[in-house]
Amino acid sequence: MAIFDLTTEGRNIVAETAMPFEIWFTVAAIYLMLTLTLSGFSAWLEYRLSQEKRA
Known part of the structure; x- marks a missing residue:
């Protein structure tokens, strides 16, 4: 999951819900x-x- 994906979805939801x-x-x-x-x-x-390196 990319940062851009969450940010884009956040913007879309804010535009729809105004919250x-x-x-x-x-x-x-x-x-x-x-x-x-x-x-x-x-x-x-x-x-x-x-x-593992120590063993």
Whole structure:
């Protein structure tokens, strides 16, 4: 899922519903969840790979 996709869909929904705060807050929450998930996975993968090098 690209940043452009979420942003474009957010704009489309804001244009249809005229509820910008709620829509952009939801889009930001989705971005935050994606970022935290990928960051956590990256940290875990880095830890696992460093453990394999030590063994």
